[in-house]
Amino acid sequence: MTVADLFAILPQTFLEGLLLGFVYAMVALGYTMVYGVLGLINFAHSEVFMIGAVIGLEVFRFWGNPEAPVISNPFLLLLVALVFAAIGSGIMAVLVERFAYRPLRKRGSKSILVPMITAIGVSFLLQDLTRIYAALRHNEFNMQYRTFDALNTVLELPLQTTIQVKGIIVIVVSILMLIGLTYLVNRTKLGKAIRAVSQDMQTAALMGINPDTIISRTFLVGGSLGGVAGVLFGLLYTNVTPYSGVLPGLKAFTSAVLGGIGNIPGAMVGGLILGQLETLSGTYLPFLTNGNFGTEYKDVFAFLTLVLLLLFRPQGIFGQNVSEKV
Amino acid sequence: MNRFIFPFTLAFTALSILGALLMPQNGLTNLALLISVGLVSLGKIPAPWRSGLLAVLALTLTILLRLNPDDKLAFYGLLGVLVAAFLLPNLSNLVRIALGVAILFIAVPIAGLTNSFLFELGIQIGIFAALALGLNVVVGQAGLLDLGFAAFFAIGAYTWGIFGSPQASAFIDGFPAGGLPGNYLYLFMALAIITAAITGVLIGLPALRLRGDYLAIVTLGLGEVVRVFANNLDKPWNITNGPQGITPVNRPEVGPLTEFLKAIGAERLYGRPIDEPIAYSFFFYLLVLLVIGIVVLVNIRLANSRFGRAWVAIREDEIAAKAMGIPLLPSKLLAFATGAAFSGIMGAVFAAKQTFVSPESFTLQASINILAFVILGGMGSIGGAVVGAAAVTVLNIGILKDFSDLLNTWRQTGVNILGYNMANLPPQLNPAKYERLVFGLILILMMIFRPEGLIPEQRHRAELQEARQEAQEGGGK
Numbered sequence: 152m153t154v155a156d157l158f159a160i161l162p163q164t165f166l167e168g169l170l171l172g173f174v175y176a177m178v179a180l181g182y183t184m185v186y187g188v189l190g191l192i193n194f195a196h197s198e199v200f201m202i203g204a205v206i207g208l209e210v211f212r213f214w215g216n217p218e219a220p221v222i223s224n225p226f227l228l229l230l231v232a233l234v235f236a237a238i239g240s241g242i243m244a245v246l247v248e249r250f251a252y253r254p255l256r257k258r259g260s261k262s263i264l265v266p267m268i269t270a271i272g273v274s275f276l277l278q279d280l281t282r283i284y285a286a287l288r289h290n291e292f293n294m295q296y297r298t299f300d301a302l303n304t305v306l307e308l309p310l311q312t313t314i315q316v317k318g319i320i321v322i323v324v325s326i327l328m329l330i331g332l333t334y335l336v337n338r339t340k341l342g343k344a345i346r347a348v349s350q351d352m353q354t355a356a357l358m359g360i361n362p363d364t365i366i367s368r369t370f371l372v373g374g375s376l377g378g379v380a381g382v383l384f385g386l387l388y389t390n391v392t393p394y395s396g397v398l399p400g401l402k403a404f405t406s407a408v409l410g411g412i413g414n415i416p417g418a419m420v421g422g423l424i425l426g427q428l429e430t431l432s433g434t435y436l437p438f439l440t441n442g443n444f445g446t447e448y449k450d451v452f453a454f455l456t457l458v459l460l461l462l463f464r465p466q467g468i469f470g471q472n473v474s475e476k477v
Numbered sequence: 478m479n480r481f482i483f484p485f486t487l488a489f490t491a492l493s494i495l496g497a498l499l500m501p502q503n504g505l506t507n508l509a510l511l512i513s514v515g516l517v518s519l520g521k522i523p524a525p526w527r528s529g530l531l532a533v534l535a536l537t538l539t540i541l542l543r544l545n546p547d548d549k550l551a552f553y554g555l556l557g558v559l560v561a562a563f564l565l566p567n568l569s570n571l572v573r574i575a576l577g578v579a580i581l582f583i584a585v586p587i588a589g590l591t592n593s594f595l596f597e598l599g600i601q602i603g604i605f606a607a608l609a610l611g612l613n614v615v616v617g618q619a620g621l622l623d624l625g626f627a628a629f630f631a632i633g634a635y636t637w638g639i640f641g642s643p644q645a646s647a648f649i650d651g652f653p654a655g656g657l658p659g660n661y662l663y664l665f666m667a668l669a670i671i672t673a674a675i676t677g678v679l680i681g682l683p684a685l686r687l688r689g690d691y692l693a694i695v696t697l698g699l700g701e702v703v704r705v706f707a708n709n710l711d712k713p714w715n716i717t718n719g720p721q722g723i724t725p726v727n728r729p730e731v732g733p734l735t736e737f738l739k740a741i742g743a744e745r746l747y748g749r750p751i752d753e754p755i756a757y758s759f760f761f762y763l764l765v766l767l768v769i770g771i772v773v774l775v776n777i778r779l780a781n782s783r784f785g786r787a788w789v790a791i792r793e794d795e796i797a798a799k800a801m802g803i804p805l806l807p808s809k810l811l812a813f814a815t816g817a818a819f820s821g822i823m824g825a826v827f828a829a830k831q832t833f834v835s836p837e838s839f840t841l842q843a844s845i846n847i848l849a850f851v852i853l854g855g856m857g858s859i860g861g862a863v864v865g866a867a868a869v870t871v872l873n874i875g876i877l878k879d880f881s882d883l884l885n886t887w888r889q890t891g892v893n894i895l896g897y898n899m900a901n902l903p904p905q906l907n908p909a910k911y912e913r914l915v916f917g918l919i920l921i922l923m924m925i926f927r928p929e930g931l932i933p934e935q936r937h938r939a940e941l942q943e944a945r946q947e948a949q950e951g952g953g954k
Contacts, residue, residue: 186690192690192693192694251925254925255924255925255928258928258945262928263689263690264616264622264852264856265924265928266924267622267693268848268849268852268920268924269920269921269924269925271845271848271849271917271920272916272917272918272919272920272921272924273917273921274917275913275914275916275917276914276917276918276921277917278917279911279913279917280914282910283906283911283914286903287903287906397841401697401701401841404694405694405698408690408691408694412690443712443713444709445709447705447708447709448705448709450701450702450705451701451702451705451706453698454698454699454701454702455698457694457695457698458684458695458698458699461687461695462683462686465686465687465691
């Protein structure tokens with residue numbers, strides 16, 4: 152492969168990275184919002200994401216059954232799936248907060264480890280509950296998304312790039328969701344309350360904001376975004392398992408840290424950067440090293456970049472440097 | 478109320494022992510004995526009585542286990558006595574040592590030589606306990622959250638796995654084709670300590686400049702990096718043999734041990750010859766015990782040393798510790814290296830025991846499991862790390878599996894439970910497969926109801942109580 156060839160595939164690689172980046176960005180927002188408000192790495196968020204993907208899959212199977220479709224238009228079906236996944240995942244995130252994290256907060260433990268271990272416990276629990284569900288209902292571990300020709304049609308774009316219709320949908324939906332979230336956080340009353348609680352929970356409470364309600368709604372918003380991202384992820388990569396959330400969740404969290412955790416634009420940018428890093432390294436590493444270090448090392452590349460960045464900028468790209476209170 | 482506990486415990490224990498001796502095959506007597514162990518350990522009774530009762534219970538349970546080596550409940554009872562003997566306050570050291578030696582070196586081998594599952598369980602507990610002890614130094618004592626701890630275990634395992642198998646000859650010219658003979662394991666256990674400690678320092682150098690959650694995510698990332706390398710270094714040089722893993726890894730010779738067992742008449746006692754598998758089970762059981770013994774000893778000495786106090790100071794307040802002249806980075810690196818060394822040495826043993834090393838064993842999942850052992854047992858507490866590892870292992874490969882078997886028998890015989898015919902139970906519901914579900918539930922409930930862990934560290938317990946009081950005073954309007 153010549154240098155010219157390498158450049159020729161650059162736009163296509165960039166496009167694939169963009170799709171992946173948007174999915175990461177949407178999941179990363181869930182992590183970053185919860186972290187901003189509670190200072191907690193919500194490990195269960197990756198399972199909220201995975202459950203969104205499963206809900207989408209069930210909507211596709213239930214209303215889009217090929218023999219007797221209730222909704223025959225694939226675009227409408229996808230819209231229904233997105234709405235249901237957003238609601239389902241949002242509620243799931245709220246339930247997790249209500250029954251696992253709130254009791255800890257009420258007890259006033261100061262350790263950061265206690266809520267984090269709880270989050271890991273919730274994540275295990277949700278994984279296996281989904282596994283039981285998949286075993287009982289589908290009698291197998293892997294669940295396949297239904298594919299529609301209308302969504303898989305390949306479109307030609309300039310610069311020798313191609314994109315499937317579903318790719319365009321992913322981009323459009325993610326951009327809409329991200330704009331919506333930015334509006335919500337910066338322009339609405341709820342957004343103001345969320346920002347207040349994340350800055351100082353006690354002072355916010357003194358100003359007449361109920362932190363519990365706001366935290367609950369933060370989880371709702373983050374969970375819904377995760378659910379939508381889950382459906383988009385399932386649509387793009389078609390295979391969903393109870394453990395599908397783990398790796399994207401990890402990457403999304405890495406994106407959030409990359410952008411500066413707790414910072415909403417940072418999470419978006421971090422997700423997009425990580426998506427690019429991963430696809431670029433996945434595509435070019437094999438060529439650059441004569442096939443000795445292949446695509447498998449893309450995660451190494453992503454994590455090492457994170458380590459390097461944190462060494463020079465410990466607060467992430469957009470993070471503010473908070474000095475330690477003594 | 479308290480007045481009645483002592484006579485009640487006495488009567489209950491006497492009855493259950495009597496029952497066990499009269500009807501040794503009855504499951505109910507086993508259960509009664511388990512309850513007695515609990516009562517004797519946790520109830521308010523005088524210390525001399527406690528020691529005596531524990532000894533009698535251990536003897537009874539050993540007899541039961543000798544009569545029926547498949548009696549797992551009796552085995553769990555013995556584990557309970559062991560834990561009680563080592564962790565209860567007010568017992569004399571003589572009693573502790575006597576009970577410990579009797580259970581570990583007489584009772585378990587007596588049953589284990591006929592039912593090697595008991596050895597297997599003991600070995601697994603030992604391996605996980607060493608990992609938990611290692612991570613306990615890092616997270617519990619020094620307060621550094623490490624989410625990629627399995628990496629050090631992997632380094633230890635690969636250190637012996639590569640050189641104790643035909644693998645090394647794949648990339649080193651003139652290396653013995655079958656790898657180094659098994660007896661080199663002892664040398665490589667020492668080398669594994671060194672390689673793991675060096676890796677600890679290498680990972681720690683960049684990571685330890687960060688704090689809290691950043692440290693967590695970076696260690697997690699670096700742990701994954703180690704796994705990805707293990708998974709893919711089959712080219713350009715075949716060092717780890719990639720995802721297929723390395724096999725067969727050589728094991729040390731057990732000839733002398735077999736001779737010894739024959740000499741003391743073990744064959745006559747058990748009515749069957751001492752063959753290689755059982756000799757190996759026994760050998761690794763002893764080896765793991767030895768390693769755990771060393772690790773615990775080193776850990777206790779370190780925890781009470783200048784370094785141990787420096788770790789606690791850093792954990793409690795980094796800035797204050799720095800102000801008092803504690804060198805932060807060297808102390809933290811030492812904690813990382815110590816923890817890594819503990820799991821590295823066990824990694825080498827693990828490789829030899831499994832005769833197989835593959836990246837599968839060192840996933841993020843493994844790291845999180847180790848962390849959970851530590852949290853479950855009680856952060857910072859040495860006894861807690863061991864008990865946490867033991868409890869989860871017994872639950873995973875003991876109790877859940879038994880429960881699955883029980884459900885299967887019910888399914889086959891079609892028993893009615895609460896009006897539900899068990900034959901209709903879907904075959905997918907197999908509790909042994911859902912260990913994570915149970916594990917997750919336990920983690921959540923523990924964090925809500927007993928965040929200080931099963932065996933809390935004294936200092937940590939005091940802190941949590943303080944926080945709870947503050948919360949009550951603040952919220953009790």
